[in-house]
Amino acid sequence: MMFWYDHDVSGWGWFAMSFGMIAFWVLIITVAVLALRTVGRASERPTGPTGSWPEQVLAERFARGEIDEEEYQKRLHALRASGGSSGG
Numbered sequence: 001m002m003f004w005y006d007h008d009v010s011g012w013g014w015f016a017m018s019f020g021m022i023a024f025w026v027l028i029i030t031v032a033v034l035a036l037r038t039v040g041r042a043s044e045r046p047t048g049p050t051g052s053w054p055e056q057v058l059a060e061r062f063a064r065g066e067i068d069e070e071e072y073q074k075r076l077h078a079l080r081a082s083g084g085s086s087g088g
Helices: 011-044 053-064 069-081
Strands: none
Touching: 053 069
16 A cells, blocks of 8 residues: 555655745744844833923924924923923
8 A cells, every 4th residue: 555655755745845844934033033123122112201201392393393493492491490391
């Protein structure tokens, strides 16, 4: 009795095994890379407030050119005078 063609693998069998092995390693490497990138991004996130949030927003608007220096200084002075830099 020929049991699976006497353990011989045809051309399609070799193709299927080769493709399966390549797909397996591509999957393993992809999962590893995505896991490492996720861990790397989690360590880059700030853990707490590094400064005054309203002042940071104001500085970002100034950096993007949405407001000029005079407006920036005026609003920064108003924030600091009203206690806006206390963070709460």
